[in-house]
Amino acid sequence: MTKKLVLLSFVAGLFISCNTKAPQLGKAPLDEVIKAMTLEEKVQLLIGGGMPGFSGDSTVVGETRSLVPGAAGMTHSIPRLGIPSIVVADGPAGLRISSTRENDSLTYYCTAFPVGTLLASTWNTELVENVGKAMGNEVLEYGVDVLLGPALNIQRNQLCGRNFEYYSEDPLISGKIAAAMVRGVQSNGVGTSIKHFAANNQETNRMGNDVRISTRALREIYLRGFERAVKEANPWTVMTSYNRINGTYSSENYELLTDILRGEWGYKGTVMTDWFGGKNPPAQVHAGNDLLMPGIAKQGDAILAAAKDGSLSMDDIDQNVKRILNLILESPRFKGYKYSNHPDLKAHADITRQSAAEGMVLLKNIKTLPLSEQVKKVAAFGVTSYEFISGGTGSGDVNKAYNVSLKDGLTNAGYQLNSDLVGLYENYIKAENEKNKPDPKNRLAMFMPKVRPAEMIIDKSLLQKMAKETDVALITLGRISGEFLDRKIPNDFELSDNELKLIQAVCSTYHAAGKKVLVILNIGGVIETASWKDLPDAILLAWQAGQEGGNTVADILKGAVNPSGKLTMTFPVKYMDVASSTNFPFDYQFNPQNAFGGGPLANQTEEKKELVRNVDYTNYEEDIYVGYRYFDSFKKNVSFPFGYGLSYTQFTYGKDAFVSTVNNGYTFNCTVKNTGNVAGKEVVELYVSAPGKSMNKPAKELKAFAKTKLLQPGESQTMQLIVPQEDLASYDEKDNQWVIEPGNYTGQIGSSSGDIRQSVSFNIPTETVVEKTHNVLNPKVEISKIVK
Ligand code: BGC
Numbered sequence: 149m150t151k152k153l154v155l156l157s158f159v160a161g162l163f164i165s166c167n168t169k170a171p172q173l174g175k176a177p178l179d180e181v182i183k184a185m186t187l188e189e190k191v192q193l194l195i196g197g198g199m200p201g202f203s204g205d206s207t208v209v210g211e212t213r214s215l216v217p218g219a220a221g222m223t224h225s226i227p228r229l230g231i232p233s234i235v236v237a238d239g240p241a242g243l244r245i246s247s248t249r250e251n252d253s254l255t256y257y258c259t260a261f262p263v264g265t266l267l268a269s270t271w272n273t274e275l276v277e278n279v280g281k282a283m284g285n286e287v288l289e290y291g292v293d294v295l296l297g298p299a300l301n302i303q304r305n306q307l308c309g310r311n312f313e314y315y316s317e318d319p320l321i322s323g324k325i326a327a328a329m330v331r332g333v334q335s336n337g338v339g340t341s342i343k344h345f346a347a348n349n350q351e352t353n354r355m356g357n358d359v360r361i362s363t364r365a366l367r368e369i370y371l372r373g374f375e376r377a378v379k380e381a382n383p384w385t386v387m388t389s390y391n392r393i394n395g396t397y398s399s400e401n402y403e404l405l406t407d408i409l410r411g412e413w414g415y416k417g418t419v420m421t422d423w424f425g426g427k428n429p430p431a432q433v434h435a436g437n438d439l440l441m442p443g444i445a446k447q448g449d450a451i452l453a454a455a456k457d458g459s460l461s462m463d464d465i466d467q468n469v470k471r472i473l474n475l476i477l478e479s480p481r482f483k484g485y486k487y488s489n490h491p492d493l494k495a496h497a498d499i500t501r502q503s504a505a506e507g508m509v510l511l512k513n514i515k516t517l518p519l520s521e522q523v524k525k526v527a528a529f530g531v532t533s534y535e536f537i538s539g540g541t542g543s544g545d546v547n548k549a550y551n552v553s554l555k556d557g558l559t560n561a562g563y564q565l566n567s568d569l570v571g572l573y574e575n576y577i578k579a580e581n582e583k584n585k586p587d588p589k590n591r592l593a594m595f596m597p598k599v600r601p602a603e604m605i606i607d608k609s610l611l612q613k614m615a616k617e618t619d620v621a622l623i624t625l626g627r628i629s630g631e632f633l634d635r636k637i638p639n640d641f642e643l644s645d646n647e648l649k650l651i652q653a654v655c656s657t658y659h660a661a662g663k664k665v666l667v668i669l670n671i672g673g674v675i676e677t678a679s680w681k682d683l684p685d686a687i688l689l690a691w692q693a694g695q696e697g698g699n700t701v702a703d704i705l706k707g708a709v710n711p712s713g714k715l716t717m718t719f720p721v722k723y724m725d726v727a728s729s730t731n732f733p734f735d736y737q738f739n740p741q742n743a744f745g746g747g748p749l750a751n752q753t754e755e756k757k758e759l760v761r762n763v764d765y766t767n768y769e770e771d772i773y774v775g776y777r778y779f780d781s782f783k784k785n786v787s788f789p790f791g792y793g794l795s796y797t798q799f800t801y802g803k804d805a806f807v808s809t810v811n812n813g814y815t816f817n818c819t820v821k822n823t824g825n826v827a828g829k830e831v832v833e834l835y836v837s838a839p840g841k842s843m844n845k846p847a848k849e850l851k852a853f854a855k856t857k858l859l860q861p862g863e864s865q866t867m868q869l870i871v872p873q874e875d876l877a878s879y880d881e882k883d884n885q886w887v888i889e890p891g892n893y894t895g896q897i898g899s900s901s902g903d904i905r906q907s908v909s910f911n912i913p914t915e916t917v918v919e920k921t922h923n924v925l926n927p928k929v930e931i932s933k934i935v936k
Contacts, residue, residue, distance in 0.1 A: 170184050170228050170229050171183075171184050171229065172229060172230035173229055173230040173231045173473060173476065173477065173482070174230065174477060174482065175230070178470060178473055178474070178477075179470075181229055181231075181473065182466055182469055182470060182473070184229060185226070185229065185469065187452065187455055187456075187465075188452065189226050189229070190465050190466070190469045191448050191451045191452050191455070191465070192224045192226065192448065193223065193224055193226065193231070193469055193472055193473075194433060194438065194439060194440060194448075194451060194465070194468055194469065194472070195224075195429075195439070195440040195441075195443035195444070195447045195448050195451070196221045196222065196223055196224070196420075196439060196440060196441040196442045196443030197221065197222045197223060197224050197233060197442070197443055198221075198442055198443050198444070199220065199221055199423065199442035199443075215233060215235050215291065215481075216235045216237065216245050216290060216291050216292055217245065217246040217249050217250075217256075218237070218244065218245035218246030218247075218256075218547070219235045219236065219237035219244075219245050219292060220236055220237050220238050220239075220244070220296060220423065220441075220442065220543065221235075221236050221423070221441050221442035221443070222234060222235045222236065223439065223472065223476065224443075231473070231476060232476065232479075232481050232482055233481070234293040234294065234475070234476050234479045234481050234482070235291065235292045235293050235294075235481065236292070236293065236294040236295075236296055236341065236420075236441070237287070237292045237294075237295065237296060238295075238296045238297065238543040238544065239295070239296050239297045239299070239313070239543045239544050239545075239546075240263070240264045240297035240298050240299045240313045240544055241260060241261050241262070241263050241264070241297075241313070241539045241540075241544055241545070241546055241694065242258050242259050242260050242261045242283055242286065242546035242548070242694070243258040243259075243283065243286045243287050243290060243292060243295065243546065244258070244543060244545060244546055244547065245258065245290055245292070245547065246547060247547040247548075247549070254489070255549070256290060256489065256547075257493060257547060257548055257549035258286050258290070258491075258546050258547060258548060259282070259283070259286060259491075259493060259496040259497060259499075259500055259546070259548065259694070259695065260500070260538045260539055260546040260548040260551070260694045260695040261279055261282070261283055261496075261499075261500050261503070261546075261694045262279075262500065262503060262504045262507055262539075262691065262692070262693045262694040263312040263313065263539050263540060263544070263672055263691060263692045263693075263694075264297075264298060264299060264300075264312065264313045264314055264315050264325075265303075265311065265312050265313075265314065265315065265316075265672065265673070265691055265692075265716065265717075266504060266507035266508070266691035266692065266693055266694075266713075267279060267315070267325060267329070267503065267507055268315035268316050268321055268322070268325045268507070268716045269507040269508070269509055269691065269713040269714060269715065269716055269793075270503065270506040270507040270712075270713055270855075271321070271713075271714055271716075271831040271853055271855050272506055272855045273324055273325065273327075273328035274328070275503050275506055276325050276328040276329050276332065276503075277328040277329070277331050277332035277335075278332060278499065278503070279329070279332060279499060279500075279503050280328065280329040280330070280331065280332020280333040280334075280335075281332040281333070281335055281336065282332075282495070282496045282499045283295065283332070283333055283496075284332060284333035284334065284335065284336035284338050285336050285491050285492075285496075286491045286496065287333065287336065287338045288336045288337065288338050288480055288485065288487060288491075289487050289488050289489065289490060289491040290487060290489060290491070291480075291481070291487040291489070292338065293338060293339060293479040293480055293481050294338065294339035294340065294341055294384060294385055294475075294479070295333055295338065295339065295340050295341065296341045296343065296387065296543070297313075297329070297333075297340060297341065297342075297343065298315075298325075298326045298329040298330065298340065298342060298343075298377075299313040299314055299342075299343050299344065299544070300314060300315055300322045300323070300325075300326040300342060300343075300373045300374065300377065301314045301343075301344055301346075301347070301348045301349055301370075301389075302314070302316070302317060302318075302319065302322060302349060302369055302370055302373070302774060303315075303316060303317045303349075303673075303716075303717050303775070304317070304349040304350075304728050304732075304768075304774055305349065305350065305726060305728045305729070305732040306635075306641060306673060306674040306717075306720065306723065306726055307634050307635040307636070307637070307640075307641060307673070307723070307732060307734055308349055308350055308351065308634055308635075308673070309351040309629040309630060309631065309632070309633045309634045309635055310348075310351060310540070310542075310544070310629070310630065310631055311629075311672065311673040311674075311717075312539070312540040312544065312629065312672025312673055312691075312692060313540065313544045315373075315716060316716035316717060316775075317716070317717040317718065317774055317775030317776070317790065318716065318717075318775060318776070318790070318850050319368070319369055319370075319372035319373040319376070320372075320373075320376075320849075320850050320851065320852075320853075320875075321716050321850065321853065322373035322376075323372060323373035323374070323375070323376025323377050323380070324376065324380075324853075326342055326373060326374075326376070326377040326381070327376060327377045327380035327381035328381075330342065330377055330381035330382075330383045331380075331381045334381070334382075334383070334384065337478075337480055337483075337485075338479075338480060339383070339384030339385055339475065339478065339479070340383045340384060340385065341383065341384070341385040341386065341387045341420065342374060342377050342378070342383045342385075342386050342387070343386070343387035343389070343422065344387055344388065344389035344390065344398075344422055345374055345386050345387060345388050345389055345398060345404070345409070345419075346366070346370050346371055346374060346389055346393065346398060346404065347359040347361065347366065347370045347389060347391060347393055347398075348389035348390060348391055348398075348422075349370075349766075350634055350732060350733060350762075350766065351631055351632055351633055351634045352633075352634050352733040352736050352762070352763055353733075353763045353764065354390045354391060354631075354632070355390045355391075355424070355425065356390075356391075356392075356764060357390075357391045357392065357763065357764065357765065357766055358391065358392040358393075358394070358395060358764065358765040358766070359391050359392065359393050359394070359765075359766055359768060360394060360765055360766065360767045360768060360927055360928075360929060360931050361393065361394065361767075361768040361771075361927065361931070362768070362771055362881060362927060362931070362933060363879065363881045363884075363924075363925055363926060363927075364771070364772060364878070364879045364880075364881045365768055365771045365772050365774075365933075366393070366925055367879040367921075368772050368878065368879050369772055369774050371408065374386070374409075375413055378409070378413050378414075378415050379413060379414075382416075382417065383417060384417050384418065384475060384478060385417055385418045385419065385420055385439075385475065386409065386415065386417065386418075386419045386420075387419075387420050387421070387422055388401075388404075388405070388419060388420070388421050388422060388425060388426070388437055389422060389425070390422050390425045390426075393925060394925055394926060394927045394928055395928045397425070397426045397427060397428075397432075398425075398426075399421045399422075399425050399426035399432045399435065399437040399440075400426050400427070400428055400431040400432050400435050400437070401435050401925075402434060402435040402436065403922065403924035403925050404435075404924075404925060405419055405435045405436040405437055406435065406436040407922040407924050408921075408922065408924065408925070409436075410436060411922065412919075412921055412922065416471075417471070417475070418438045418439060418471045418472055418474070418475040419436060419437050419438050419439070419471075420437070420438065420439040420440075420441050421437055421439070421440050421441050422441070423441055423442055424442070424444070425441075426440075428450075429446075429447040429448075429450040429451045429454075430450060430451055430454035430455075430459060430460040433451055433454075433460055433464050433465060433468055434460060434461075434464050436467075436468070437468075438468040438469075438471045438472050439468075439472055451465075493549065497695065497696055500693075500694040500695060500696045501696035501699050501700050501703070502709075504691075504693035504694055504696060504697065504700040505700045505703050505704060505709040505711070506709075506712055506713060506829075507691060507693075507713045508688060508689060508690050508691060508693065508700065508701070508704055508711055508713050509688075509689040509691075509711065509713040509714060509715055509792075509793040510686075510687075510688055510689075510704075510711040510713075510793060510794040510795065510796075511669075511677070511681070511687040511688070511689050511788055511792075511793075511794070512681060512684070512685075512686055512687040512794070513685075513686045513687075513794055513796075514685045514686065515664075515685070516620075516664045516666055516685040516686035517666065517686050517688070517704070517705060517707070517796065518704070518705060518706055518707025518796060519620060519705050519706065519707070522619065523563075523619040523620050524562075524563065524564055524619060525563075525564050525566065525617065525618040525619045525620075526558055526563045526564065526565055526566070526618055526619065526620055526621075526622060527565075527566045527569050527614040527615075527617075527618040527620070527621045527622070528554060528555060528558065528565055528566075528569060528570070528573075528622050528624070529569070529606065529621060529622065529623040529624070529650060529654055530603065530622075530623045530624040530625060530626070530647075530650065530668075531573060531576070531577055531580075531600065531601045531603060531604070531624075531626070532554070532624040532625060532626030532668075532670045533553070533554045533555055533573070533622065533623075533624040533668075534553055534554070534555050534570070534573050534574060534577055535553065535577060535600070535601075535626070536551065536552070536553040536554045536555075536557075536624070536626075536670055536697050536698050537626050537627075537628050537670050537671075537672075537692050537697075538551045538692055538693065538694050538695050538697055539672075539692045539694065540597075540628060540629055540630045540672045540692065541597045541598075541628060541629070541630030541631075542630035542631035542632065543631060544630060544631070545630070546695075548695045549695070550695060551695050551697070552695065552696050552697055552698035552699050553697075553698045554622070554624055554668065554670075554697070554698045554701055554702075555570065555698065556698050556699075557697070557698025557699040557700070557701055557702040558622075558698065558701075558702050558705075560698075560699060560702065561699075561702035561703075561705070561706055563702070566614060566617060566618050568610070568613070568614075569610075569614060572604075572610075573604070576601065576604055577601050580601035580602075581601065584598065584599040584600075584601075586598055586599075597628045597629055597630055597633075600626065600628065602644065602646055603644060603646035603647045603650055604646070604650075605646055605649060605650070605653075606650065606653065606654075608653070608657075611653055611654065611657045612657055614657075615657045615658050615660070615661040615663060616661065618663075619663065620658075620663060620664050620665070620666065621654050621658045621663065621664070621665045621666070622665075622666050622667075622668060623650060623651060623654055623665065623666070623667050623668070623684070624667075624668040624669075624670055625643070625647055625667065625668070625669055625670065625671065625675070626670045626671065627640060627670075627671040627672060627673065627675060628672060628692075629672055629673060634732075634733060634734070634736070635673060636734065637723050637734055640675075641674070641675055641676055641723050642675070642676045642723075643675070643676065643679075643680065648679075648680060651665075651667065651680055651683055651684065652680075652683065655683040655684055664685040664686070665683070665684040665685055665686075666684060666685065666686045666687070666688065666705075667684045667686070667687045667688070668687075668688050668690050668701060669687065669688070669689045669690060669691075670690050670691075670692065670697070671689070671691065671692070672691070672692050674717060674718075674719050674720075675719075676722070676723070676787075677719055677787045677788065678719075678720075678721040678722070678787040681787065688701065688704060688705075688711070689713075689715075707796065707826070710795055710796045710797060710826055710827060710828040710829070711793065711794070711795060711796070712793070712795060712828060712829040712830065712831065712855070713793050714791050714792060714793035714831045714833075714900065715788055715789070715790055715791060715792050715793060715900075716790070716791075717775055717790060718775050718776050718779055718786050718788070718789060718790045719786060719787040719788035719789075720779070720784075720786055720787060721784075721785055721786060721787050725779075725784055725785075725786075726778075727770035727773050727774065727778040727782075727934065728768070728769075728770045728774070730769075731762060731766055731767050731768065731769050731770070732762060732766070733762040733763050733766075736762065736763055767931045767932075768931070769931060769932055769933055769934060770933075770934055771933040771934060771935075772844075772846065773846065773934055773936075775790055776789060776790035776791075776901045777846035777847075777849065778846075778934075780846065780847040780848060780901060781846045781847040781936050782936070786902070789900050789901045789902035789903075790850075790900070790901040790902075791831070791833045791850070791898070791899075791900035791901045791902075791903075792900040792901075792902060792903070793831070793900070795824075795828045795829075795830065796824070796826050796828060797822055797823075797824025797825060797826045797827070797828040797861065798822075798823050798824040799820050799821065799822055799823065799824075799828075799830040799856075799859075799899065800820070800821050800823050800905075801818055801819070801820055801832075801897060801898075801899070801905035801906050802818060802819035802820070802821065802864075802906075803906065804817075804818075804819060805817060805818040805819075805897055805906035805907075805908055806908055807895055807908045807910050809910075810870075812872065812873050813870060813871055813872040813873045813875075814870070814871045814873070814895070814910065815868055815869070815870050815871075816834055816852070816868070816869040816870075816871070816895050816897060816908065817866055817867070817868055817869075818832065818866070818867050818869070818897045818905075818906055819864050819865070819866045819867070820832055820856055820859070820864065820865055820866075820867055821859075821862070821863070821864040822859035822860065822861055822862065822863050822864075823861075823862075824861060825861055826861065827858050827859060827860045827861065828858070828859060829855055829856050829857065829858055829859065830855070830856045830859070830899070831853060831854075831855050831899075832853065832854050832855070832856065832867045832869065832897060832898075832899075833850060833853045833897070833898050833899070833900065833901070834850070834851050834852040834853065834869040834871070834895055834896070834897050835848035835849060835850055835851065835895075835896040835898065835901065835904070836848060836849055836851045836871065836876065836893055836894065836895055836896070837893065837894045837896065838876065838878070838889060838891075838893055839889055839890075839891030839892055839893065840889070840936075841889060841891055842889060843878050843880065843887075843889060844935045844936050845878065845936070846936070847936075848894075848896055848901070850901075851869075851871045851875055851876070851895075852869035852870060852871050853869070854867050854868070854869055869897070871895075873888065873916070873918075874886065874888075874918045874919070876888050876893070876912070877916075877918040877919075879921075884920065884921050884922065884923045885917050885918075885919060885920045885921060886917070886918040886919045886921070887915060887916070887917050887918065888912060888915065888916040888918060889912070889915060890912050890913055890914050890915050891911070891912065892909055892910075892911050893909065893910050893911070893912060894907050894908070894909050895907065895908045895909075895910065
């Protein structure tokens, strides 16, 4: 907002308030408050109060005037009408505010909870809701009104830099987990912002990329999770994505925001942009993107000018103003909540530790885990064992009080770490970190992953000494990523030469000594595993588990917790096996100048524009065949399939599985029995294969899932998996409707997408049109699509 505009609205407001008693928000009817607002005041409300240190022209939020330092933004206040500013802050893994404040000796640490991918890997909506409750409590107690999360974009490609914030390659699990998180956070009386709506699946040129996609893929894969979260949990706000969809920025997209989100899904809340997103403020207002964040001067000027020349209607403005005022009315700040600045960080750390344990995935285990009582002495290899990664970078990061490394976690659990090795690694890491210190003048540095020390080659004689002196070897591999950047294939998706050599050398030396090797993956996104997974005896996918990560891993290694996490995405054999691989910028070199917009075309004239494929636009040629939908349908081998994860016990699935029709849907029953020796939980997955007579259909699709309680050895539980009938519909883009095809369907109940234990068939005699939709979001250019 310009200083001029603020001044104008202040003077106008002063003039009005001198003459009349202005209606007050919450006391007078909302329409009266809106009627009493000047145009300048309305415009002021539509754009946020700026971002300290970034937009440079903030009028309300100066570094010192920020209501909650470190919060990502706030709205403007209009005191004469009793309208306070409300505060919004990131993000998906915990509240992101500054932990220290100028001239203040107190600290304001927040809990770093596990990243989104780990939470989804629990397949436990109740657990996620509880994490949300704890996270939302910190939002409330630190004086923030809306948490900018959860993030639920589809993990379309294994290299997207923000996959760790997202939940899955599948829309059902994404939507269910997001809904649980929204319910949990909002149970505190604070808001959430589900993001980034929609199809924000790459970071490369994220503010300019055009997603070219069929309406079927959009609706079935990329919008479906958002639809579920909106309908099941009613988030207070939705954050639009930076990218364009079939030519139009999400934040300027009337069809997306008004026809679909509000019209078809019945959403009543507020929509805000992503930070600095979109290009045309009046178009954003018209589209139904209520709030422009963080708010910059020229946006206000553009809206004001459009309102004055009549190209933007007052109805559009008033409608958005009303939705923002409704949001403010709900907020703790408006209600005068006296926040303590003292959430129970200890209790939340416990929740973090326990929830993380349910989302870690045991990928391989040849008689290694849990470690036997005889195992006392441990050799911890890999720099990440000492610099354990709690989460990703950028807005998904959290300013936490501490981070438990694997070394500390193991020590806390009573293991003795070999001190020669500890000393070697710690000295090496210290020296490397000194060399790679980020430039303090680089304002983007705080968002970027810091350069991590490369893996060391361990001397042969030291290895032999270790194999003699210790009972087991652990090797931790780490990866970190975040917004602005997508990941690369060499040294990121693929292992570096040194990592591979380390695994080979440790495995051969330890195996020669008759001892086991365990690999721990402390990563935020998928890496290549096929070429080396045969070497170690066990592999634990620890993800990025929040601030208690080292303790959680130790809980699993000791057997205090039996792992029950399962993959919510596929681990392919090779990157190029992924259906979207050729339509993803895996070889693009990032230029930091483009981080806040622009992209490669920024300096080119209109005429000279040559669009760069996968940067300026991305063709979603894989269409609906994302993740396991592709691998299953096209019978491609994978390294670890979607839904996969081992346990320290075994489960059998009863042959008595059956399906019954109830209340306009189907219930699948199956009894699961713990037939092993230790207590454990099992995720039961239900996939449905459709007849696919007139429509191209994936081999099977996840339609329901459930997790057992902790089953004792010998104990059984009958699981009910419920599929509402409309969930069987596919989107028919020819007639713009959701349709259920008639014919024979098969419900496949399994332990993973690659391990189906029971199948039951049912017939749907007639075609049902579940819903007619708008004919919108159509592609503007022809894109070729793969079909089965
Ligand atoms: C991110 C959002 C985040 C916002 C505010 C943007 O760069 O894309 O996810 O909520 O910043 O920090």
